[in-house]
Amino acid sequence: MSGTAPTPKQRFDRWMVRNGRYLVIGIPFFWLMLFFLVPFLIVLKISFATAEYAQPPYSALFQWVDQGINIALNFGxxxxxxxxxxxxxxxxxxxxxxxxxxxxxxxxxxxxxxxxxxxxxxxxxxxxxxxxxxxxxxxxxxxxxxxxxxxxxxxxxxxxxxxxxxxxxxxxxxxxxxxxxxxxxxxxxxxxxxxxxxxxxxxxxxxxxxxxxxxxxxxxxxxxxxxxxxxxxxxxxxxxxxxxxxxxxxxxxxxxxxxxxxxxxxxxxxxxxxxxxxxxxxxxxxxxxxxxxxxxxxxxxxxxxxxxx
Amino acid sequence: MNGKRSTFLFSALVFGFAFLYLPILLVIIYSFNEGKLVTVWAGFSFKWYATLFSNQGMIDAAWNSLRIGVLSATLALAIGTPAGLVMARFGRFKGRTLLSGMVAAPLVMPEVITGLSLLLLFVTLEQLVGWPAGRGMTTIVIAHTTFCSAYVAVVVQSRLSGMDISVEEAAMDLGARPGKIFFVITLPMILPALLAGWLLSFTLSLDDLVIASFVAGPGSTTLPMRVFSSVRLGVSPEINALATLIILAVTIMIVIASILMVRSDRRARASRATSGT
CATH class of the missing domain: 1.10.3720.10 (MetI-like)
Structure with missing residues (x-):
């Protein structure tokens, strides 16, 4: 097989052998990260917001004002x-x-x-x-x-x-x-x-x-x-x-x-x-x-x- | 176990099981009660079953729940199995502690917290990327998949850590690729765990009220949500009938599953005995 260029399938197989481990770790990691861990950060973020009559019903924490971000933390x-x-x-x-x-x-x-x-x-x-x-x-x-x-x-x-x-x-x-x-x-x-x-x-x-x-x-x-x-x-x-x-x-x-x-x-x-x-x-x-x-x-x-x- | 001690233990056991089973038994008995009151027996009747089956809202909710259950259980298998595999077989890697934390925490996390946090995630995502558009079946399935995959991971992991690694190692020494080893050797060996994990996820999904209430939208009322709103005010004979049907289904499932498990256990033991290990 030496000398000829690898077919796409061979290339895919090689890639899988090299990176399969990361793929197996990656799937559950990514899912739980996105749907279990990140949500807590959002809860934390919104706990510092103020209730508003809006959709969604809370104030924005970060606002683009001129050139910077205006962070309004509300410990209330x-x-x-x-x-x-x-x-x-x-x-x-x-x-x-x-x-x-x-x-x-x-x-x-x-x-x-x-x-x-x-x-x-x-x-x-x-x-x-x-x-x-x-x-x-x-x-x-x-x-x-x-x-x-x-x-x-x-x-x-x-x-x-x-x-x-x-x-x-x-x-x-x-x-x-x-x-x-x-x-x-x-x-x-x-x-x-x-x-x-x-x-x-x-x-x-x-x-x-x-x-x-x-x-x-x-x-x-x-x-x-x-x-x-x-x-x-x-x-x-x-x-x-x-x-x-x-x-x-x-x-x-x-x-x-x-x-x-x-x-x-x-x-x-x-x-x-x-x-x-x-x-x-x-x-x-x-x-x-x-x-x-x-x-x-x-x-x-x-x-x-x-x-x- | 002798004398006084075993009498004490035995009565504790009987008391415990009576405590566990009497309420369920009462629900079953009263589902056949003609009258509406729990306290008065007005004669045997299937009346409440008929009422239950003519309640379109209840039937729609049951369909929603079944669909969500099948989808979530299947997805939870796809995510929980690699998680369990990684935890049991991959040794040390960066982020292992974090992953094990994310697998263990959903098992005990109060449902109100999980529900609220997922809802806020969905709202934020919708604002940022426009997906998921609104809330409904999709968001419930994602939510259920997340906490069910933790259960699947634990089941798979404990099955794998109780299992002999030498067959996999032999295959590896003989040059089999990791992917092939997984599908040809590991997967068949953990099949009972996968089945158990799927059933567990399906049941948990079917049973969840709190998380679904947070992330549900219009038109995605699930069975527990429906049941909850009708029992909030007190006993409802229709729910007795529904409960009886659920208990019946679960009992049949568990009995079949345990018979299968005992059999495969025996077979495994027999084959181990003949191969001399």
Whole structure:
């Protein structure tokens, strides 16, 4: 083949061998860059704009004036967030509700994951499938299911009234209690699965050794099992906590008008008030809160992959 | 597991599963209830299914959602698979940390933030380059593709890192080109992961309310958006019927998928046993 000029196909093949690697890296990189990373910069930009009656409804940040760019940064949105107790309350509420829900999810999920990890063969596969199944059915519908149970005319009230335990229907829906139930219910599989995968990999002989050496079961659990399952606890907790902070659907459908959560506030600012700059600054403030847990999660995700290799 | 401890664990398990399944079970039961109230059983009937199927708005929304789901899942595969491959097989390269960050973050990012940021991107892009013109199906598909590809990447990556690299290395030593190795060896081996990734993406796309609400335009109402607006005010028996249909479809899918997976696992184990490794 030497001497003759390469055909276009050969040239293409050679180019592919040389640059294919970059192409493979490039496709996901470019896509995620454009549609995941850049959007945050735009949110940041618009959080410094002022709301205007225009299309789109915010002021331009950069303006060409004579020979230079005129940059009009407006910190007012952030000052507004800090000064209006609504937002501060919503942030604190979200973090508290998410944290409490995470703990409850962990308390319910841990024994389940432990049992599944210790069971064998077919039982284990069936139990795992039962955990995963609700995760595949619609999230919205699972939240909706609780409306029928917790409502004023719902199932619990009907049962309690029928049994004569209460004479007035209890208010359960549209309370913070209902929001806890909703979050724990929908996020439980996210807690169980990472817990299961660390517990399953754990060396059972360590606990046996502790027991053989006269350690009491509870102590063996606290001293051996619990520390060893810490990565799973962390991963599960972050998988529940981070999205729960920004949850919108659950407080909207199950919570009351007083259940302020930041995701809901952002939604209202955007859809009801059409104040895009304020919505953006709410988002940026939420991200600042979540940056540390997100980095933590990413590290965990990375180190787990490192072990597998 | 002995005595008291296993009793405790077992009751925790039963309680957990009851908690997970009772609400779903109730929805299914009440979808067949003649009456409108959840608390009163007025007799068995398919009435709400008939109402559901005569609701044109609901059917249109379901079509939109299915189309968006298929498109997004397929695109997510095209973007997530190379991402997973790169993370599992390419070793170190410039920007690896950034890529792994962009793959992990969408998994936990609150949906309101993702939705808002994508919307603002689309608006800005439209101002700058005139694309995408307006919002609708296209913008929803792009949004769903983005967060689904992160899930695909994670599934592919974990499959690849649990897989023996020696076959690929052997092919490389024998002079096969990287592209060929991928299509002839790697791709068939990760096929189950790709299928799982596709199904996961499809389900996530079908289920998403928040992100779609931000980036939707007129005429692109999805099923969750429709459901949301009708359950906001309380229980609606029609939604019970819809929920039952969705649960049925998902259950059938999962059962088939797990049977297939158990079988391919067994086959893989059998072939490994015969080849003596």
């Amino acid at each position: 949105n952030y000052l507004f967030l800090l000064s209006d107790s609504l937002y501060v309350t919503a942030y604190l509420n979200s973090i508290r509700i998410a944290a409490i829900s995470t703990v409850i999810t962990l308390l319910i999920g841990y024994p389940m994951a432990y049992y599944i990890a210790r069971s064998s063969g077919t039982v284990r596969s069936v139990l795992l499938m039962l955990v995963i199944l609700p995760f595949w059915t619609s999230f919205l519908i699972r939240v909706y299911a609780w409306i029928g149970i917790l409502d004023r005319e719902g199932l619990i009230n009907a049962a309690l009234l029928g049994l004569g335990i209460i004479s007035e229907p209890l208010i359960m829906r549209q309370t913070e209690f209902a929001v806890y139930i909703g979050i724990v219910y929908t996020y439980l599989p996210f807690m169980i699965l990472p817990l299961y995968s660390t517990l399953e990999k754990m060396d059972g002989s360590l606990v046996e050794a502790a027991l053989d050496l006269g350690c009491r079961p509870w102590k063996a659990f606290a001293r051996v099992t619990l520390p060893l399952s810490l990565p799973g606890i962390l991963a599960g907790s972050l998988l529940v906590f981070i999205p729960a902070v920004g949850e919108f659907v659950i407080p909207e459908l199950l919570g009351g008008p007083n259940t302020l959560m930041i995701g809901r506030t952002l939604w209202d600012e955007f859809f009801a008030n059409r104040d895009w700059p304020i919505a953006s600054s709410v988002a940026i403030a939420m991200l600042l809160f979540l940056v540390v847990p997100i980095m933590w999660f990413q590290n965990l995700q990375g180190s787990e992959k490192g072990d597998g290799k």
